[in-house]
Amino acid sequence: MTDPAPIWSYLSREPLLWLTATLVAYTIADAVSRATGRAPLANPVLIAVVLLALLLGATGTPYATYFEGAQFVHFMLGPATVALAAPLHGNLARVRRSALPMLAALMVGSVTAVASALAIAAALGVPAPVLASLAPKSTTAPVAIGIAEALGGQPTLTAVLVLLTGIVGAVVATPLLNLLRIGDWRARGFAVGVAAHGIGTARAFQVHETAGAFAGIGMGLNAVLTALIAPWVLGWFG
Amino acid sequence: MIPALAVILLFQLGGEALSRGLGLPVPGPVIGMVALVAAFAATPRLAALVRPVAQGLLAHLSLLFVPAGVGVVAHLPLLREAGGALLAALVLSTLLAIAAGALTFAAVARLTGDTDDD
Numbered sequence: 001m002t003d004p005a006p007i008w009s010y011l012s013r014e015p016l017l018w019l020t021a022t023l024v025a026y027t028i029a030d031a032v033s034r035a036t037g038r039a040p041l042a043n044p045v046l047i048a049v050v051l052l053a054l055l056l057g058a059t060g061t062p063y064a065t066y067f068e069g070a071q072f073v074h075f076m077l078g079p080a081t082v083a084l085a086a087p088l089h090g091n092l093a094r095v096r097r098s099a100l101p102m103l104a105a106l107m108v109g110s111v112t113a114v115a116s117a118l119a120i121a122a123a124l125g126v127p128a129p130v131l132a133s134l135a136p137k138s139t140t141a142p143v144a145i146g147i148a149e150a151l152g153g154q155p156t157l158t159a160v161l162v163l164l165t166g167i168v169g170a171v172v173a174t175p176l177l178n179l180l181r182i183g184d185w186r187a188r189g190f191a192v193g194v195a196a197h198g199i200g201t202a203r204a205f206q207v208h209e210t211a212g213a214f215a216g217i218g219m220g221l222n223a224v225l226t227a228l229i230a231p232w233v234l235g236w237f238g
Numbered sequence: 239m240i241p242a243l244a245v246i247l248l249f250q251l252g253g254e255a256l257s258r259g260l261g262l263p264v265p266g267p268v269i270g271m272v273a274l275v276a277a278f279a280a281t282p283r284l285a286a287l288v289r290p291v292a293q294g295l296l297a298h299l300s301l302l303f304v305p306a307g308v309g310v311v312a313h314l315p316l317l318r319e320a321g322g323a324l325l326a327a328l329v330l331s332t333l334l335a336i337a338a339g340a341l342t343f344a345a346v347a348r349l350t351g352d353t354d355d356d
Binding site for chain 1 (some may be wrong): 243246247250251253264265266267268270271272274275278279281285286288289291293294295296297298299300301302303304306307308309310311312313316317320322323324325326327328329331332333334335336337338339340341342344345346347349352
């Protein structure tokens with residue numbers, strides 16, 4: 001048996017190890033999620049992130065080294081956004097019919113998401129530079145990072161806040177919407193896409209295809225609207 | 239699978255070029271998505287070609303957020319300090335935004351007599 005130390009030091013520097021770890025962690029997380037009947041709290045993103053964060057901590061691996069491998073998965077976010085065209089096209093007739101409710105829900109949902117987050121954080125004493133990173137938290141990650149940069153926020157902090165928002169949205173959406181007795185899959189999906197971007201959309205697809213399609217539209221429209229309103233709403237708290 | 243993936247990447251590339259070239263606030267992949275819907279409507283054969291691969295990608299959308307999510311390890315000090323306030327802001331504002339958006343959608347749909355038959 002050869003000394004494992006040189007093998008580890010080689011493998012831990014190559015993308016293969018952390019790419020593999022990401023896929024294995026997700027496979028475990030997805031199996032747990034399925035075993036619990038897709039319970040909201042057993043969110044696959046949450047479980048996989050916790051597993052990988054513990055593994056990075058235990059092996060003393062910096063995030064930058066991890067990302068060398070994981071970037072191949074991260075890259076697919078862009079193509080996946082484009083791929084939302086397929087469910088959107090499949091639902092085009094219904095989307096056309098729902099243009100008015102969608103527009104109203106977009107305006108209300110988007111302004112509520114930005115303004116209430118900033119108001120609560122400011123009231124609890126979160127410092128102003130962090131508010132700029134918080135403002136775009138309901139938008140899809142690549143867009144949110146661009147908005148935060150334009151507002152003088154910290155892109156990596158924004159990425160974390162975006163992720164947490166998505167996980168919160170995915171966890172609370174089903175119980176909240178059941179409590180409000182909203183049975184319309186379009187309304188349910190759209191609101192979740194606006195408030196909780198891609199992770200909310202992923203959750204909506206788990207629940208119902210129509211909800212998923214409308215969540216995708218909500219996410220896309222909110223990416224545009226937040227870019228326009230975030231500087232304005234942030235000005236209220238400056 | 240490869241032709242479908244090439245089509246998806248081509249639309250993303252076109253979207254990025256438009257977004258950056260014209261300095262639009264809309265991100266490239268979102269422009270690519272809108273353009274691809276238009277292309278599907280114009281050519282049903284393209285929709286049939288791309289659909290299976292697109293559905294495969296979207297079935298595991300959750301996986302794609304994991305690498306960015308692990309970035310939480312780089313922000314533990316700030317989260318220890320302001321984590322409670324930030325979490326309160328995220329949870330409450332997400333609850334409010336989902337409720338406000340869904341209630342607005344349902345109310346306007348009822349007002350305009352637009353019911354979903356599915």
